[in-house]
Each structure stands twice: as C-alpha cells, then as structure tokens.
Amino acid sequence: MGDDGRQHQEFRARRVDGTIPDGLEDAAAQSRLTHDRMSAEETRLFPEVCKGDIKRHKAFLIIRNNALRMWFDEPRVQLTFEKIMEKLNQVEPQYATDERILAGKIFLYLERYGYINFGVFKRLTIPLGTKKDKPRIIVIGAGIAGIIAARQLQYFGFETIILEGRSRVGGRIATFRKNNFVADLGAMVVTGLGGNPVSVLQTQTNLDLVPVKHKCPMYECSQNVVPKAKDEVVEREFNRLLEACSYLAHTLDDEVDGKKQYYSLGDVLEQLIRAQEKAVREKYVQHLREISKMKESLRAILTKMCDVRTNCVRLNKEYSEVLQVPDNANVLEEFIIRDVAKNLVVTTEEYARLETQAAQLKEQIRLAEDNPPPRLYLSVTDRRILDWHMANLEFANAAPLNCLSLKFWDQDDEYEFTGCHLTVRNGYSNLPVALCENQNIRLKRIVKKITYNKSAVEVSVENGEDSKNDMIETYRAEAVLVTVPLGVLKENVIVFDPPLPEDKQSAIERVGFGNLNKVVLCFDKIFWDANHTLFAHVNASTSSRGELFLFWCFTKPPILIALVAGDAANVVECATDDVIIGRTLVVLRNIFGSVAVPSVSDDYDILARPVEYPGDKIPRVYFAGEHTNRNYPATVHGALLSGLREARRVADAFLGSIYEISAP
Ligand SMILES: Cc1cc2nc3c(=O)[nH]c(=O)nc-3n(C[C@H](O)[C@H](O)[C@H](O)COP(=O)(O)OP(=O)(O)OC[C@H]3O[C@@H](n4cnc5c(N)ncnc54)[C@H](O)[C@@H]3O)c2cc1C
Numbered sequence: 143m144g145d146d147g148r149q150h151q152e153f154r155a156r157r158v159d160g161t162i163p164d165g166l167e168d169a170a171a172q173s174r175l176t177h178d179r180m181s182a183e184e185t186r187l188f189p190e191v192c193k194g195d196i197k198r199h200k201a202f203l204i205i206r207n208n209a210l211r212m213w214f215d216e217p218r219v220q221l222t223f224e225k226i227m228e229k230l231n232q233v234e235p236q237y238a239t240d241e242r243i244l245a246g247k248i249f250l251y252l253e254r255y256g257y258i259n260f261g262v263f264k265r266l267t268i269p270l271g272t273k274k275d276k277p278r279i280i281v282i283g284a285g286i287a288g289i290i291a292a293r294q295l296q297y298f299g300f301e302t303i304i305l306e307g308r309s310r311v312g313g314r315i316a317t318f319r320k321n322n323f324v325a326d327l328g329a330m331v332v333t334g335l336g337g338n339p340v341s342v343l344q345t346q347t348n349l350d351l352v353p354v355k356h357k358c359p360m361y362e363c364s365q366n367v368v369p370k371a372k373d374e375v376v377e378r379e380f381n382r383l384l385e386a387c388s389y390l391a392h393t394l395d396d397e398v399d400g401k402k403q404y405y406s407l408g409d410v411l412e413q414l415i416r417a418q419e420k421a422v423r424e425k426y427v428q429h430l431r432e433i434s435k436m437k438e439s440l441r442a443i444l445t446k447m448c449d450v451r452t453n454c455v456r457l458n459k460e461y462s463e464v465l466q467v468p469d470n471a472n473v474l475e476e477f478i479i480r481d482v483a484k485n486l487v488v489t490t491e492e493y494a495r496l497e498t499q500a501a502q503l504k505e506q507i508r509l510a511e512d513n514p515p516p517r518l519y520l521s522v523t524d525r526r527i528l529d530w531h532m533a534n535l536e537f538a539n540a541a542p543l544n545c546l547s548l549k550f551w552d553q554d555d556e557y558e559f560t561g562c563h564l565t566v567r568n569g570y571s572n573l574p575v576a577l578c579e580n581q582n583i584r585l586k587r588i589v590k591k592i593t594y595n596k597s598a599v600e601v602s603v604e605n606g607e608d609s610k611n612d613m614i615e616t617y618r619a620e621a622v623l624v625t626v627p628l629g630v631l632k633e634n635v636i637v638f639d640p641p642l643p644e645d646k647q648s649a650i651e652r653v654g655f656g657n658l659n660k661v662v663l664c665f666d667k668i669f670w671d672a673n674h675t676l677f678a679h680v681n682a683s684t685s686s687r688g689e690l691f692l693f694w695c696f697t698k699p700p701i702l703i704a705l706v707a708g709d710a711a712n713v714v715e716c717a718t719d720d721v722i723i724g725r726t727l728v729v730l731r732n733i734f735g736s737v738a739v740p741s742v743s744d745d746y747d748i749l750a751r752p753v754e755y756p757g758d759k760i761p762r763v764y765f766a767g768e769h770t771n772r773n774y775p776a777t778v779h780g781a782l783l784s785g786l787r788e789a790r791r792v793a794d795a796f797l798g799s800i801y802e803i804s805a806p
Contacts, residue, residue: 165215166204166208166211168211169207169210170206171337172337188202202244213252213342217261218262220263221258221259250271254298254800256786256787256790259297260294260339261290261339263346265297269298271797271798272299273796276301277620278303278618279302281302282624283313283627284306285767285781286312286577287768287770288785289581289785291788291792292304293577294790298789298793301582302582303582303617304581305603306587308585311574311578312575315328315570315573322699323701326703330565331354331564332563332778333559333563337560340778343782348568351565351566352566354696358678360677361680368523372527376531380531383411387414394548404547406544407544407546407551415528422518423517432510436503440500443496443500447497450493454489460482465479526681530678530680532687533681534692536708539656540655540656540657541655546654557774565694570778586606590603590614591637592639594638594755595758596757599619599620599762601617602615603616620762621792623764623765624636624763627767628749629655640756642753645748656711662702663702665702668700669734675694676692679693685710688705750788752764752765760796761791766781766785
C-alpha cells in the first residue's frame with residue numbers, strides 16, 4: 143500500500159464535532175467490516191475511491207456504514223437505494239447530492255456481496271441488474287449453504303432448482319421433534335452473534351436463542367466432581383502445550399530432503415507431552431542423584447569425625463600424662479607439653495568444623511528430601527482431565543486432533559465472533575425451513591453426474607421416490623452450484639465430466655474432515671443439576687477421551703444431548719443404538735449414582751473456486767458449503783456466508799459485475 147493507503151487507514155469516520163455517529167461502528171462490525179477503513183475487497187472494487195482524496199474515502203465509509211445500519215435496523219424489509227438516499231438526505235445531505243453515483247455503486251456492492259438484502263425479507267422492488275430471460279441455476283444440496291444461495295440467486299433474478307438427496311432440507315442442521323421434546327441432532331450452538339449472519343436471520347425468522355451458561359461441572363467416571371482448581375491448573379498446562387505447538391508450527395521445517403512434511407496437531411501434542419514427561423523424570427532422577435551425593439559426602443565427614451575424635455581422645459590422654467611430670471622438669475619436657483596442648487586444640491577445632499559441616503549437609507538433605515520435584519508430569523487424573531480438554535478441541539474442530547494440520551488448525555481463530563454462545567431452544571431446523579419458503583426444491587434426488595461444456599450443464603439424478611425403478615432424471619441449466627459435503631466429494635459419489643481440475647481434486651483429497659456424533663436421550667424427569675446448561679464427563683483413557691465427554695441440558699423438557707467427538711465418534715458409528723444408549727446410561731449412573739492430516743490453508747479457496755470448461759469464459763460449476771469457507775469452516779454461519787458468496791459469483795458471471803450495471 144502506498145502513502146495514499148496509509149493516509150486512508152488513519153482516517154476516522156467521525157462527524158465534524160468529532161463523534162462517531164450512533165450505530166455506524168456497530169453496523170460495520172456486525173458485517174465483519176471496520177467502520178473507519180475500507181476492506182481489501184472494497185479497495186479492489188473501488189480503486190477510484192482509494193486513489194482519490196480523503197474526502198472521497200470518508201464519503202465511501204459514511205454511505206456504506208449508513209446503509210449497513212439501515213439494514214440492521216430493519217432486516218425484514220428490502221433495503222432499497224431510494225431509502226438510503228432518503229436517509230442520507232436527512233443525516234449527511236452533502237453526500238446525497240454530491241456522491242449519488244458512488245452511493246449507487248456502494249448499494250449494488252453491498253447487495254451483491256450479501257451484506258444487505260439476504261435471508262427472509264419483504265421484497266419491494268426487483269433488484270438492479272436482473273435479466274428478462276432468467277438464467278437457470280441448479281443447486282445441489284439443501285443444506286444451509288445451498289438454500290441461502292438459491293434464495294439469493296432467486297432474488298437476483300435467476301430461476302433456481304435445488305436437488306436434495308434426502309427427504310428433508312437442512313443437511314447437517316436437523317432437529318428431532320417428538321411431543322414437546324426438541325433436540326438438535328446436528329448444529330446446535332450459535333458461537334456468538336457479533337459479526338454472525340445468523341443474527342439477521344434470527345430477527346427474520348423465529349429462532350429462540352438462549353445463552354449457554356458458563357458453569358460446567360466436570361465429573362470423573364467414579365462419581366467424583368473434579369475440583370475446579372485442579373481443572374484450572376490442567377487447563378493452563380493444556381494452553382501452554384497449545385502455545386508450544388503454535389511456536390513449533392512456525393519453526394518446524396516444512397521440507398526435509400526436498401520432501402514436504404506435514405505435522406498433525408495431535409502428534410505434536412503427544413510428542414510434547416512425552417518430552418515433558420521425560421524432562422520431569424530426568425529432573426527427578428537428578429534430584430535423587432544429588433541427595434545421594436550429599437549423603438556420600440556426609441558419610442565421609444562422619445567417618446573423618448570418628449578419626450578426629452579418636453585423635454582427640456588420644457591427645458587428651460597424652461596431655462594428662464605429660465602434665466604428670468615433676469615441677470623441676472626441663473625445657474624439653476616443657477616443650478612437649480606445649481606441643482601436645484597445641485595438637486589437642488587444633489584437633490578439637492577440626493572436629494568442631496566437621497561437626498558444623500555435617501549439620502549443614504544434614505539440613506540440606508532434609509530440605510531436598512522434603513521438597514522433591516514432581517515425580518510425574520501428569521498424574522492419572524491430570525492426564526484424564528487433559529484428555530477431556532483435547533476431546534473438547536476435537537469437538538470444536540469436528541475432527542480428531544491427529545487429523546488437524548499443526549499449521550492451519552486454528553486459522554479461523556482470528557475471525558471468531560463476539561458475544562456469548564447460544565443455543566436454539568425451538569430447534570435450529572426452523573432456520574432452513576424458513577429459508578426454503580417459495581423455493582423450488584426436489585427432495586430425494588441423489589445427484590450422480592454433472593456434465594458441463596461451454597454453454598450449459600447437465601445434471602443426472604437418481605430419483606429416490608421411485609425406489610423400484612432406478613429412475614434417472616436429467617436437469618439442464620446454465621450453471622450448477624455444488625454444496626454437497628466434502629466427504630461426498632471425497633467419495634466421488636458425483637462424477638464430473640470432464641473431471642475436475644487437478645488442483646481442485648488434490649485439495650479435495652488433502653483437506654480432512656471429521657466425525658461428530660450426538661446421543662439424544664429423553665427422560666421423564668430431570669436428575670441432573672438444572673442450574674447448568676452443560677456438564678462434562680472425564681473418560682478413563684486417552685483413546686476414549688471423546689466418548690460422551692460433554693452433556694447439554696438446556697431445554698425445559700428433560701433431554702440430555704451427549705457429544706461423542708474425535709476417534710470415539712468413529713467407534714460409535716459401528717455400534718447399535720441399544721449399545722450406545724446402554725453405554726450412555728452407564729456413564730450417567732456412574733456420575734449421578736442411580737440412574738484431512740494435513741491441510742493447507744489455500745485448499746479452502748481451491749475448494750471454493752468455480753470450474754470452467756476449457757475455453758469457456760464463464761465458469762459452469764460452482765461450489766459452496768462450510769468446507770469452502772476458510773474463515774468459518776465447519777459452521778452454519780460459514781456455510782451461510784459461502785452460499786451468499788457463490789450467489790454473488792454466479793450473479794457476477796451471468797448478470798455482470800456491479801461495474802457493468804448502471805447505477806440507479
Ligand atoms: C453433529 C454436528 C454438530 C454440529 N454442531 C454445530 C454447532 O453447534 N454450531 C455450528 O455452527 N455448526 C455445527 N456443526 C456444523 C454445521 O452443522 C455445518 O457446518 C453446516 O450445517 C454445513 O452446511 P452445508 O450446507 O455446508 O452442508 P450440509 O448441511 O451437509 O448440506 C449438504 C446437503 O447436500 C446433500 N447431498 C449430499 N450428497 C448429495 C447428492 N449426491 N445429491 C443431492 N444432495 C446431496 C445432503 O443431504 C445435505 O442436505 C455441526 C455438525 C455436526 C455434524
């Protein structure tokens with residue numbers, strides 16, 4: 143960025159009186175933008191603003207932030223360009239007159255890029271840029287990414303058709319409903335509303351969000367509650383280990399002997415634990431060695447003291463004898479007396495010195511023996527608690543730690559939303575169902591093949607409604623948007639003709655995905671502490687750490703939702719329902735007494751990249767879904783944002799970019 147850019151970065155969107163207009167900052171933040179700075183995307187889309195003077199920059203930000211605030215003020219009704227101009231006339235009249243064209247472009251940009259006018263809202267006018275002959279787009283998959291994309295494309299003026307393999311919509315958002323029991327089998331937690339598109343959808347639909355309480359008692363398998371202080375110590379150690387992993391991620395060589403090296407978070411964590419165990423053991427052995435050395439020295443001193451004492455006794459006796467000589471003794475005898483007396487003093491003093499040394503050494507030995515360094519890095523209980531935290535991380539990443547890339551496992555951390563975590567009391571499936579209103583959806587249509595060429599796509603589908611005859615249907619359109627999960631792409635369930643480009647295929651192979659399972663149990667009455675929305679269960683071994691490690695209990699009807707993460711999630715896939723229920727009850731009775739290794743960060747972008755037929759200018763095959771969103775993978779909001787992104791991309795390709803449409 144040149145001087146200009148730096149100058150713009152320092153600009154603050156303040157009023158003349160120095161204040162930031164109410165709500166503008168929040169509106170930008172809620173859209174994952176900075177209120178006083180253009181994003182990289184905006185800098186690319188509005189080069190004339192970037193190169194212009196500070197006044198234009200300010201105009202851009204004020205118009206953009208005001209438009210965003212208007213959308214958040216009333217997301218149930220379409221925000222039109224006229225409404226924005228009306229508002230600008232009231233609050234910033236100079237921009238309404240001088241910057242009408244810029245305002246038009248900003249409006250088009252915000253709408254096309256899914257910052258405004260998305261979700262379920264009352265439509266007032268047809269958006270700009272729509273064409274008379276509606277281009278047809280096939281969307282594969284009625285998960286949240288597919289539904290939001292189709293809805294957005296329909297709004298942009300496309301004819302859409304969603305082909306869904308299952309007999310329901312929502313994909314990995316699925317709610318179990320029976321009588322008054324409601325439990326989410328798939329996505330359940332909204333990880334903060336600050337910056338999250340779900341907050342707009344919540345206002346538009348009837349999602350009943352309740353905050354997750356932080357308190358989470360932790361139970362060992364044998365009815366014991368783990369003391370909070372102990373858990374805190376182990377958690378601190380876990381964070382220290384993660385910090386060490388983060389350091390290693392940036393220092394370990396990616397290439398050894400010209401070969402790319404991949405390290406998994408799980409492997410490195412275990413190696414660090416082993417290294418710590420070794421270091422602790424060595425320190426303890428060293429401590430024992432030092433005590434033994436001190437004891438040897440003490441023994442030597444005591445032996446010497448014995449000798450010196452014998453000498454003292456002898457000299458004492460000698461001295462008594464020489465004192466017996468008569469008074470008229472000669473000079474020689476006098477000399478002998480003095481010599482014996484001197485030797486006796488020296489020997490007595492040596493004895494006293496040795497006695498002090500021995501006392502000091504004894505004290506040193508006592509102190510060392512009373513304060514030994516830890517014998518073990520982790521006790522059995524410590525390791526179990528550490529394993530619980532690891533299982534929790536496996537849950538958060540929906541994959542075993544040894545399938546997470548050391549370098550990129552936390553790449554989405556900086557994009558975390560603000561605000562507390564919430565659950566959907568009336569079931570998350572309300573969201574996809576609401577978004578499906580007026581959508582052209584064909585259920586039980588399993589897509590088998592996508593053929594694409596320079597002008598069109600053809601999608602071959604197995605019609606699951608006709609199970610007796612393997613009926614194959616064919617759908618044709620100008621383009622297709624594929625939102626099936628990564629696992630489906632990996633399994634090559636869908637044949638692409640021509641095959642997908644090499645980099646796309648390699649990315650599909652490289653990026654890992656994991657398993658997360660839930661056990662939902664409905665009871666007659668509550669037997670757990672109803673003051674908590676969560677409680678933790680510490681498993682006995684590392685290999686089973688993810689098994690039923692966390693229980694959720696937030697609905698009024700007595701339902702427990704237990705999570706199974708990491709390797710344990712794969713194990714339960716092979717167990718029958720009876721076995722899983724039995725195992726869950728055993729765990730509960732124990733507590734309550736009775737009753738892709740590696741991935742590279744670019745892979746997400748490659749997965750998101752549309753595919754063109756050789757020589758075709760317009761891509762015909764598009765991809766959305768949580769696995770195509772590098773900032774928010776494995777989440778509902780990530781899937782939502784990917785759907786909006788692709789709707790924009792398809793619209794750009796078929797309707798022209800915002801620069802090709804004349805501003806209102
Ligand atoms: C148990 C569990 C708990 C989770 N908890 C949370 C949570 O608390 N919070 C959170 O934010 N996220 C959570 N997630 C992740 C979240 O649910 C997903 O990231 C998100 O729903 C994915 O949406 P998507 O549209 O990308 O994919 P999906 O929802 O998987 O949609 C893809 C659709 O494609 C269909 N399909 C597949 N193959 C074909 C085919 N050949 N032909 C036609 N259709 C096909 C599928 O049936 C599916 O409907 C959880 C996931 C799981 C599994």
